Amino acid sequence: MMDTIQFILIYAIVLGSLYLLISLGFSVVCGVLRVFHMGYGVTFVVAVYGMWMLMKEFHFGLVPAVIGMFVIQTLFTLGIIYFPVVKRYIEQEELLLTSLILIALIVEEAANFFYPVTAGVNLPTTILPGAVKIGPASIPIQMLIASGVAIVTTAVFVLFLLKTKRGLVIRAVSQDRESAELMGANVGRIYALAMVLSVIPPTICILVIAPVWSIEPSLGLPLMMTSILVAILGGLGNIRGSIMASYIVGFLSSAVAFSVNPRMMGLATLITVFVVLIFRPEGIAKSESLW
Amino acid sequence: MLLKIQDLTKSFGGLVAVHKVSLSIEKGEVVGLIGPNGAGKTTLMNLISGYHKAISGRIEFDGADITGARPHKICRRGISRTFQIPRPFPDLTALANVAVGVLCGKHRPHMSYSDGLLDASHCLEFVGLFGKRNTLARDLTLYELRALELARALATTPKLIMIDEVMAGLNPGEASRAIKLVRRMIEEYHITIFWIEHVMKVIMEATERVIVLHYGEKIASGPPQEIVHDPKIIEAYLGEKIA
Amino acid sequence: MRIEHKRARLVFHIRDLKLEWAIEPRYWRNPLLAVAGLALLPLVIISKPDYLTLLTTANIYAAVAIPLAWQMVGIGRMNFGPQFFVGIGGFAAALLSIHLGWGPWQTLGIVILLGLGFGLALSPLTTIAKGLYFSLITLVLPLIFLEFTYVYTDVFKGETGLSGIAPLVNFGKIRTNYLVSCYFSLGLMLLSLYIVDKVLRSRIGLYEAAINDDEDVAETCGLNINGWKILCFTVTSVMIAVTGWFAAHYYGTFSGITYLHLPFMVKILLIVMIGGRGELYGSIVGAYFVAFLEQALTILGPVHYIVFPFVLLIMLSTLREGLYGLYRRHKYREYYPTIRVRKR
Numbered sequence: 001m002m003d004t005i006q007f008i009l010i011y012a013i014v015l016g017s018l019y020l021l022i023s024l025g026f027s028v029v030c031g032v033l034r035v036f037h038m039g040y041g042v043t044f045v046v047a048v049y050g051m052w053m054l055m056k057e058f059h060f061g062l063v064p065a066v067i068g069m070f071v072i073q074t075l076f077t078l079g080i081i082y083f084p085v086v087k088r089y090i091e092q093e094e095l096l097l098t099s100l101i102l103i104a105l106i107v108e109e110a111a112n113f114f115y116p117v118t119a120g121v122n123l124p125t126t127i128l129p130g131a132v133k134i135g136p137a138s139i140p141i142q143m144l145i146a147s148g149v150a151i152v153t154t155a156v157f158v159l160f161l162l163k164t165k166r167g168l169v170i171r172a173v174s175q176d177r178e179s180a181e182l183m184g185a186n187v188g189r190i191y192a193l194a195m196v197l198s199v200i201p202p203t204i205c206i207l208v209i210a211p212v213w214s215i216e217p218s219l220g221l222p223l224m225m226t227s228i229l230v231a232i233l234g235g236l237g238n239i240r241g242s243i244m245a246s247y248i249v250g251f252l253s254s255a256v257a258f259s260v261n262p263r264m265m266g267l268a269t270l271i272t273v274f275v276v277l278i279f280r281p282e283g284i285a286k287s288e289s290l291w
Numbered sequence: 292m293l294l295k296i297q298d299l300t301k302s303f304g305g306l307v308a309v310h311k312v313s314l315s316i317e318k319g320e321v322v323g324l325i326g327p328n329g330a331g332k333t334t335l336m337n338l339i340s341g342y343h344k345a346i347s348g349r350i351e352f353d354g355a356d357i358t359g360a361r362p363h364k365i366c367r368r369g370i371s372r373t374f375q376i377p378r379p380f381p382d383l384t385a386l387a388n389v390a391v392g393v394l395c396g397k398h399r400p401h402m403s404y405s406d407g408l409l410d411a412s413h414c415l416e417f418v419g420l421f422g423k424r425n426t427l428a429r430d431l432t433l434y435e436l437r438a439l440e441l442a443r444a445l446a447t448t449p450k451l452i453m454i455d456e457v458m459a460g461l462n463p464g465e466a467s468r469a470i471k472l473v474r475r476m477i478e479e480y481h482i483t484i485f486w487i488e489h490v491m492k493v494i495m496e497a498t499e500r501v502i503v504l505h506y507g508e509k510i511a512s513g514p515p516q517e518i519v520h521d522p523k524i525i526e527a528y529l530g531e532k533i534a
Numbered sequence: 535m536r537i538e539h540k541r542a543r544l545v546f547h548i549r550d551l552k553l554e555w556a557i558e559p560r561y562w563r564n565p566l567l568a569v570a571g572l573a574l575l576p577l578v579i580i581s582k583p584d585y586l587t588l589l590t591t592a593n594i595y596a597a598v599a600i601p602l603a604w605q606m607v608g609i610g611r612m613n614f615g616p617q618f619f620v621g622i623g624g625f626a627a628a629l630l631s632i633h634l635g636w637g638p639w640q641t642l643g644i645v646i647l648l649g650l651g652f653g654l655a656l657s658p659l660t661t662i663a664k665g666l667y668f669s670l671i672t673l674v675l676p677l678i679f680l681e682f683t684y685v686y687t688d689v690f691k692g693e694t695g696l697s698g699i700a701p702l703v704n705f706g707k708i709r710t711n712y713l714v715s716c717y718f719s720l721g722l723m724l725l726s727l728y729i730v731d732k733v734l735r736s737r738i739g740l741y742e743a744a745i746n747d748d749e750d751v752a753e754t755c756g757l758n759i760n761g762w763k764i765l766c767f768t769v770t771s772v773m774i775a776v777t778g779w780f781a782a783h784y785y786g787t788f789s790g791i792t793y794l795h796l797p798f799m800v801k802i803l804l805i806v807m808i809g810g811r812g813e814l815y816g817s818i819v820g821a822y823f824v825a826f827l828e829q830a831l832t833i834l835g836p837v838h839y840i841v842f843p844f845v846l847l848i849m850l851s852t853l854r855e856g857l858y859g860l861y862r863r864h865k866y867r868e869y870y871p872t873i874r875v876r877k878r
Contacts, residue, residue, distance in 0.1 A: 036666065088851075093666070094612055094811065095850060098803055102847045105800060109839040221796060225677070228670075267681040273674050278659070281667045340754055366756035380747035383740075391744045394737055395756035404737045447756055 006135040008254045014139065014147045016250025021150035021205040023227035023242055024157060025198035031237025031290035032174045032194035035086060036093075039100035040202075040227060041220020042107045046076055047203040048215055049111045052121045062124065066207065073199045082195045087188075104220060111217040123210040146208040153201055158239065161291055170194060174237065175289035222266065229273045234283050241285030292351075293318045293483055294339070294370075294451055299348030301331075301338055308334040310507040311348070316451070316483060323494045323515070324487045326504035327528050332487045333375060335504065336453050339485075340372045341365040353450065367397060371449035375456045375487075377436035379428035385439055386424040389414050389446045396447025411446060418442045418472060434465040441472065445480070452476075453485045458493060466490070470497060495519070503527070569724060576716045586712045592825035593719035594781050599805045599817035600726045601773035604734065606812040608742040608766030609660045610749070615672035617798050619771045621679050622648055623778025624788040628696040629689070631783070638701075638783040642776070649775030653768035660763045676794045683790040690790060697787040715784055722780055723818075726773055730814060742766065801828075804846050 029037045050072045054065040080103065089096040115121050128141045161167035172180040173190045181187050202223075213219075230249055234241025249269065256268040276283070294316040301309045309331045316322050324332050337343045339350060341362035350358045357365050371392075379388050389411035394402065402410075415421045418438040423431060431439060437457050444452050454473070458466050470493055476482060488494050494501060494515055501518045503511040505527040511518055518524055536547040546553040558564065579585040602616050626648050627641040656675075663671055683690035690696070705711055733739060744752040745759050753759050782788040792798060801824055806812070809820025827845065831838040 036670075084851075094807070097669075098800075098807055099847060099850055101796070101800055101803075102843045102850070105797065105843045106840055106847065109843070113836060113840055225674075232670075261685070263685050267678065267685055270674055270678045270681055274671060274678060277667055277671045277674070278662065281663070342750065342754070361758075362750075362753040363756050363758050366754060372754060374751070378748055378751045380744050380751070382747055383743055387740055387743070390737075391740060391752065391757065392755045395741070395752075397756070404740075407737065443755060 003136045004258050007137050007258045008251070010134055010137045010139065011254035011258070012247065012251035014143055014250070015253055016247035017147035017150040018143075018205065018209065019226055019230055019250050019253075020154055020243060020246035021146075021201050022223055023230035023246060024154060024201040024239070026224075026227035026231050027234070027237055027239055027242045028194055028198040028290070029237075030231055031239070032170060033086065033090070033191055034177075034237070035090065036097060037100060037198075038097045038224075039081065039104035041224040042081075042104040043073065043077075043199055043202045043220075044206050044223055045104075045107050045111050045217060045220045046073060047206045048121065048123065048210060048219070049115055049217075050076075051123055051207070052115060070200075070203065073203055074196050077195050077199050078192060082192055086191075086195070104224075108217050108220055115217070117216045121215050123207065123215070125207050126211045127208075140212050142208070142212050146205070146212070149204060149208050153204055154239075154243065157197075157201070158291070161239070166193070171290050225266075225273070226269065229269055229276075232273060232281070232283055233276050235285035236283065237290060238283070238285040239291055241283055244284055292316070293320075293353060294485070295351040296339070297349045297351075299335070299338060299350065300346050301334055301343060302346060308507050309338065309345075312504070312507070312509050314502055314509060314512065316485060318450075318483055319481060320500060321477060321484045321486065321498045323498035323501040324485065324504065325489070325491075325494060325501060325518075329506075330504040331507040332504055333455060334507075336372060336455055336485075336487065339365075339453065340370055363395070366395075366447055366449075369448075369450035370453065371396070371444040371447045371451070372453040373437075373440040373444050373455055373457065375459070377433070377440050379431075379436060379439055379443075381429035382427065384425050384427055385415060385420055385431065385435075385442075386411050388428050388439060389442050392443040392446030396449070414442045414446045417445065417475075419468075433460055434469070437461070437469065438472065441476070445476065449482060451483045451485060453487075455487045456489060458488060458490045466493075473497065491519070572720055573717075576713055576720070580709065580713055583709060583712045586716045588825060588829050590712075590716050590719040590784060591829075592822045593716075593723040594777060594784070595801070595805055595825050596818045596821035597719070597723045597726050597777045597780070598774055598802060599809060599821045600723070600730050600814065601770035602802065602806060603809070603812050603814050603817045604730045605766060605770040606806070607734070607746055608770070609668075609763045610746045611660070611663075611665060611668045613672045614669045614799065614803065615674070615676045616774050616802060617793055618672070618676040618679055619649060619652065619774040620778035620781065620798075621676060621790065621794045622652055623775035624782040624793060625683075625690065625696075625778075625790075626775075627779045627782040628788040632696055638779075641783075642779055645775050645779040646772055649772035650768060652775075653771030654764075656771070657764040657767040660767050661760045673799075676799065680790045680794040683794070696789065701783060701786060719780065719784070722777070727814070727818070729773070734814065738762070800843065804850075807850060808846075 025043065026037060026040050029035060029040070047069060051065050051069040054060045054068050054072075055062075060068055081100070085099045085103065086096065089099060126142055127145050131138045131140045132144065133139075161171055169180070169185050170190055170193070172183070173185055173187055177187060180190075226249070230242055230245045231237070233248065234243070234245030249272070252268060252272060253265050257265050260268075292315050294314075296315070297313050298311045299309055299313070300307070300311055312331075312335060324335070326332055334343065338345050341357070341360055341364070344359055348358065349356065352365075352368055352370060355368065357368060357370075360368075379385075380391070383391075386408060390407050393410045393414070394404075394407040412421060412424060415424050418441055420435060420438050420442060423435060428436070428439065441454075441457070444454075457469055457473070461469060473484070473486075474497065477484060486494075486498060498515055501511075501513065501515045502509060503518060503524055510523055510527065511521055513521075535549075538545040538547065544555045544557060546555070555563070576586060576589060579589070598616060598620060602613065605613055605616075623645045626645050627638070630636045630641045630644060631638075659668060659671055701711065705714065734742070741752070741757055741762055744755070744757060745762060749759055778793070781793070805817060805820040805824050807820070808816075808823055809818070810816035824846075828842060831842050831845070834841060
């Protein structure tokens with residue numbers, strides 16, 4: 001009994017940090033652009049397969065591949081997602097959501113075509129191999145490092161939002177776009193900046209966690225559902241809420257996994273989304289803006 | 292007594308829009324409601340028609356308690372209203388707009404769809420919009436939209452119509468046509484009217500009794516001649532110095 | 535002979551005669567012509583059973599899109615998960631057929647009851663949930679169902695799906711089976727079309743157009759908006775569940791991964807978008823277009839999984855209102871209830 005509780009708590013913290021990192025980008029897009037980024041899963045797919053492509057086809061080393069991959073991500077986000085799609089359809093929600101889902105589907109199918117699951121895609125980003133024992137649980141060190149990276153990244157993000165000038169402008173735009181525009185903020189540029197910023201946490205996450213989790217072209221959808229759950233639970237687009245919500249979801253997932261049935265994890269997550277959407281769609285945090 | 296309101300209160304967050312308002316309206320009266328901007332007139336109308344729920348107070352209509360009832364039940368009982376900024380159904384024709392009122396206003400189990408359309412065209416003819424019956428509501432002019440609102444309100448065969456600033460934005464010719472229309476409505480249908488209006492001329496000529504709201508409270512009630520000369524009312528509108 | 539195109543009418547000048555023909559789905563001769571054409575089509579392509587299957591698939595897609603179009607007008611919100619009810623109908627038919635050996639006509643009754651039950655149970659969502667949240671809830675529902683089938687995989691056979699469902703008709707000869715099933719699908723689609731068309735033209739259509747345009751004003755006029763929304767949602771859910779029933783018995787197999795997962799949702803969404811977002815006759819055009827496009831692109835081989843969404847993306851960006859929008863721009867005036875999907 002004590003063992004199970006320790007398992008649950010340890011994995012709650014580890015999973016919670018990971019979920020935080022995954023959903024940070026989604027919260028940023030939701031909070032600043034007020035758009036439900038239904039194609040958020042595409043970021044993960046592009047990160048993994050972009051890096052694999054750079055290393056396999058162009059024979060980049062590890063560090064140049066990482067840098068190259070960030071460049072690809074930025075170009076992809078600005079060139080394919082932001083300017084042609086989001087900017088054009090920001091007023092018409094249905095077209096926007098449909099186009100984003102379509103883009104995610106195209107990228108997923110392209111990844112499946114070029115590098116199907118059998119091609120053995122794996123990223124050699126293991127920083128420290130092996131596992132360590134915390135209490136009764138044996139956790140891969142990579143996962144602990146991932147959780148640490150998650151917390152550090154979030155802290156950097158929050159500091160950026162609170163302490164820098166750009167962060168202040170982003171917060172202003174997320175609270176009231178029209179007033180910010182009247183004060184002279186270049187909203188178009190802030191939107192582009194927010195989209196690029198939103199790409200960074202998922203990329204870091206998938207880079208660090210790739211050795212431990214399975215890589216397949218359809219990894220975008222479950223990760224996106226998790227981000228949606230965390231975002232909704234924490235109040236759409238609010239980072240403070242997302243932090244709280246991700247640990248709650250982490251606790252929920254690990255509790256279901258260890259005490260009920262590991263196969264039910266996905267189901268429990270989805271049912272929670274459903275219930276939260278019906279009874280408290282505004283989420284935990286009561287504010288409507290980014291911080 | 293047709294409509295009786297007791298101690299009605301409504302607040303939005305911290306702002307008290309309507310504070311302990313009590314009034315009563317007899318059958319067949321034409322009562323005006325005046326007050327400076329922000330006095331809570333439209334909120335009062337929203338409360339009576341069921342659009343908002345009051346925090347406290349009681350509304351009785353025709354002997355039945357309608358506090359907190361849903362808007363469509365209140366419409367079925369016989370209260371109808373127009374909107375200050377006309378809100379037609381923009382993608383429906385004028386005929387269809389009024390037909391919705393005819394078919395849903397009261398429980399009419401034996402009225403068929405085409406009967407409803409016929410009734411709707413009668414209402415349109417009454418307000419003078421018969422020629423525009425097949426035009427989409429979003430293509431009508433402001434005066435025609437106001438007339439459409441009245442037609443739709445009439446179509447539900449109400450006992451009490453609440454009219455919200457039907458004169459605003461009309462030029463003098465249209466304004467006099469509108470007043471004639473409302474007069475015809477009173478004479479032919481013998482409906483009770485509760486009229487919010489800013490144009491004093493109309494209040495003086497058309498109404499029998501006037502109620503004045505200021506900051507959500509009722510500060511006076513009486514015949515128009517008395518109200519206009521009451522120093523409290525002048526102070527409410529124009530400030531202390533002038534009074 | 536001279537042909538003039540004037541304001542959604544074709545005017546034929548033959549010597550001294552002038553004949554007019556309105557290009558308008560509701561002008562009674564046009565649907566009659568289309569139905570006659572569709573009825574003769576299976577006999578023409580009877581030699582190629584692939585084409586018969588294609589036609590049946592197109593009819594099945596249309597049979598999902600038609601009630602969905604009515605639902606979008608009636609509740610004023612975009613439903614991202616109609617495939618939940620397809621799944622209910624299909625799985626109910628499949629499980630009853632496999633485990634109890636029931637034939638298609640016996641499972642139909644249970645499917646209708648289940649559709650009614652689930653529709654009623656979920657209908658309060660239309661009144662409680664606002665705008666985007668309703669779309670999100672409906673998006674999540676089929677995924678919950680899918681996870682459910684994975685968890686209880688011994689019952690639902692998770693990834694592989696159920697097979698061995700009793701066929702719809704069995705005349706012994708395969709070609710006759712295909713032909714009769716094709717006519718069945720056509721009948722199903724036309725029945726849905728007839729029901730929804732009659733409803734939208736009656737006073738119920740007027741009420742739903744009013745609810746769609748401005749809910750609060752409609753309530754002030756005496757409309758019981760919650761009642762009508764619940765009715766619309768429940769009836770359309772039953773119709774969509776029946777489509778699931780048909781698909782299960784026609785194909786003989788039914789799996790969650792085909793019908794409950796994202797690609798199928800995207801297909802339906804695109805049928806709705808290409809068909810002009812809530813237009814009744816447009817959704818038939820959209821359904822046929824998507825079905826034919828899907829089949830045509832399979833020539834390309836495995837690449838077609840990429841090309842299919844790509845083509846649809848291009849179409850979405852160039853044709854804002856879908857294919858039906860091309861037609862609408864040439865028409866004179868539209869007095870039919872049009873959808874306005876509300877954000878609030």
